[in-house]
Amino acid sequence: IGTFFQEQPLLTNPFTQDALLQAYLRRHIPVQELEVDLQQFSECVFSEVEALGRECELHPPVLQRYDAWGRRVDRIITCGAWGRLRALAAQHGLVAAGYERTYGDWSRVYQMSKMYLFAPSAGLYTCPLAMTDGAAKVIESLGMPAREAFDRLTSRDESRFWTSGQWMTERRGGSDVSGGTETVARRQQDGGFKLYGFKWFTSATDADMTLTLARITDEHGHTTPGTRGLSLFMAQVWSPDGSTNGVEVQRLKEKLGTRQVPTAELLLDGMNARLLSEEGRGVASIANMLTITRIYNTVCAAAAMRRITHLSREYACKRSVFGKLLKDHRLHMQTLCRMEVESRAAFLLSMEVCRLLGREECGSANERESLLLRLLTPVAKLYTAKQAVCVVSEGLESFGGQGYMEDTGLPSMLRDAQVLSIWEGTTNVLSLDVLRSIGKSSGSVLQAFFIDVRERLLAAEVCPALRPALSSLGTALSALLRFTETAESRPAETLELSA
Ligand code: MFK
Ligand code: FAD
Numbered sequence: 314i315g316t317f318f319q320e321q322p323l324l325t326n327p328f329t330q331d332a333l334l335q336a337y338l339r340r341h342i343p344v345q346e347l348e349v350d351l352q353q354f355s356e357c358v359f360s361e362v363e364a365l366g367r368e369c370e371l372h373p374p375v376l377q378r379y380d381a382w383g384r385r386v387d388r389i390i391t392c393g394a395w396g397r398l399r400a401l402a403a404q405h406g407l408v409a410a411g412y413e414r415t416y417g418d419w420s421r422v423y424q425m426s427k428m429y430l431f432a433p434s435a436g437l438y439t440c441p442l443a444m445t446d447g448a449a450k451v452i453e454s455l456g457m458p459a460r461e462a463f464d465r466l467t468s469r470d471e472s473r474f475w476t477s478g479q480w481m482t483e484r485r486g487g488s489d490v491s492g493g494t495e496t497v498a499r500r501q502q503d504g505g506f507k508l509y510g511f512k513w514f515t516s517a518t519d520a521d522m523t524l525t526l527a528r529i530t531d532e533h534g535h536t537t538p539g540t541r542g543l544s545l546f547m548a549q550v551w552s553p554d555g556s557t558n559g560v561e562v563q564r565l566k567e568k569l570g571t572r573q574v575p576t577a578e579l580l581l582d583g584m585n586a587r588l589l590s591e592e593g594r595g596v597a598s599i600a601n602m603l604t605i606t607r608i609y610n611t612v613c614a615a616a617a618m619r620r621i622t623h624l625s626r627e628y629a630c631k632r633s634v635f636g637k638l639l640k641d642h643r644l645h646m647q648t649l650c651r652m653e654v655e656s657r658a659a660f661l662l663s664m665e666v667c668r669l670l671g672r673e674e675c676g677s678a679n680e681r682e683s684l685l686l687r688l689l690t691p692v693a694k695l696y697t698a699k700q701a702v703c704v705v706s707e708g709l710e711s712f713g714g715q716g717y718m719e720d721t722g723l724p725s726m727l728r729d730a731q732v733l734s735i736w737e738g739t740t741n742v743l744s745l746d747v748l749r750s751i752g753k754s755s756g757s758v759l760q761a762f763f764i765d766v767r768e769r770l771l772a773a774e775v776c777p778a779l780r781p782a783l784s785s786l787g788t789a790l791s792a793l794l795r796f797t798e799t800a801e802s803r804p805a806e807t808l809e810l811s812a
């Protein structure tokens with residue numbers, strides 16, 4: 314009844330419609346072939362990945378515990394779209410581009426620009442990719458102890474490409490990994506290990522391999538508590554015949570969002586594993602993976618903000634209320650402008666962290682840039698994660714009631730944003746990580762930050778009216794600089810309390 318049907322917002326090529334991304338890349342990496350590559354990839358995102366991501370949301374993975382004859386098989390069945398996303402990710406080098414280093418220092422910016430375009434459409438296939446990239450990074454940082462695995466994790470050949478899991482969380486400890494890890498590793502005669510324990514959250518459980526932490530037992534079966542007792546292991550999850558490698562999948566988690574991803578609880582009952590780090594250096598070694606996955610989190614949060622802002626803007630040009638389009642209502646436009654500002658800021662912050670990562674990996678980063686990377690990684694992750702929830706929620710509201718309707722695809726964006734502040738370290742745990750980095754560097758990290766801010770402000774061409782404000786900001790920064798200089802001589806606990 315009635316003849317009116319609302320025109321829906323349309324998604325077009327996400328690269329073409331993203332003026333900021335284009336301008337940023339043209340300014341920093343003005344290479345024609347890169348732009349062509351992103352343009353083509355983006356066409357694929359828009360014409361294929363978008364539908365695949367939606368299919369993954371509608372057909373979440375299921376656990377087949379037994380076969381028809383009663384044998385325990387623990388098979389995780391994912392939909393065809395999940396497999397296709399894996400193939401596309403390999404073909405387009407979504408992980409590989411970070412290691413091929415075709416664009417030198419800027420390779421991570423290039424790679425993460427692709428991830429940024431891929432993420433909002435990709436039904437969280439970014440989750441296994443983040444952990445895959447993180448595993449490659451750990452292997453590279455440790456001097457390539459697992460060359461074949463590294464080659465597979467960074468392969469563009471879908472038949473060779475491997476994904477990796479990251480199994481850290483146990484029932485006692487997700488944040489407190491060092492206090493809570495109960496998994497033990499028993500040395501075998503051949504030099505390998507068998508792992509026994511229970512992993513409470515394992516996303517992308519269908520991955521080919523995983524990195525995980527465990528405590529090596531001595532000849533009496535005893536282990537060392539705390540950080541010093543934890544070592545890093547690598548294991549293949551599935552045996553070549555399709556059976557599991559000493560792993561029982563207890564159940565798949567029932568989650569608020571991220572329903573596309575097979576997150577499981579796993580009993581490790583003699584999983585064959587290989588020691589990757591030095592004994593007792595598990596946390597420090599897996600920290601390289603955390604850096605990568607936290608940067609992915611940041612890029613994906615910025616991407617979610619960009620997507621909802623784009624859709625809200627589109628809708629504002631199509632929906633009429635009180636006699637005119639939403640875009641002609643000033644109050645509505647103010648809301649969209651705020652979303653736009655948050656999205657742009659998140660993009661620039663995430664690309665800055667990627668730029669620093671790329672420079673460090675190519676050996677071009679100076680000391681200040683390395684310190685900034687250490688500081689900004691947790692700051693960017695915690696800030697953009699919180700912002701993504703706010704911006705996506707605001708975006709849903711900009712559609713009115715339609716923003717709450719499942720078949721628009723919008724609610725899943727909010728569900729999936731909510732996890733960004735929980736996994737890979739909660740906001741408070743990352744805040745403590747920031748303090749840890751300041752304390753460990755005796756304040757140098759903070760000093761690097763203030764010098765960077767001061768230099769940026771000095772270099773910026775500001776309008777005369779803002780100069781007095783900048784001058785007082787400059788005074789405040791100088792005072793803080795003095796504070797951090799004197800803090801160098803103080804013990805870390807004092808610094809923590811004062812900060
Ligand atoms: C959209 C795509 C997004 C990605 C998808 C992800 C899917 C979901 C996957 C997960 O959620 S995986 C689980 C993630 N878990 C966490 O993030 C754990 C959160 N807890 C922390 O980060 C704790 O701070 C930590 C476990 C690291 C604390 O452990 P400890 O043992 O109390 O740390 P400690 O003693 O301060 O540091 C031990 C060593 O690690 C030190 O090195 P040294 O021994 O050489 O001094 C530290 O400097 C180093 N370290 C710790 N955090 C670091 C770090 N190094 C660099 N960066 C860091 N962030
Ligand atoms: P807790 O550590 O118990 O934290 C509870 C609360 O206490 C939080 O608010 C936290 O901020 C706060 N808190 C903790 N410590 C402090 C402190 N020192 N000071 C102040 N506040 C503190 N883990 C994996 O290892 N691999 C995975 O693949 C994986 N996938 C996941 C997928 C999903 C969908 C989810 C939701 C989680 C996943 N996780 C995974 C687990 C995730 O990393 C943890 O849930 C997270 O790190 C928090 O740990 P926790 O759940 O034990 O919470």
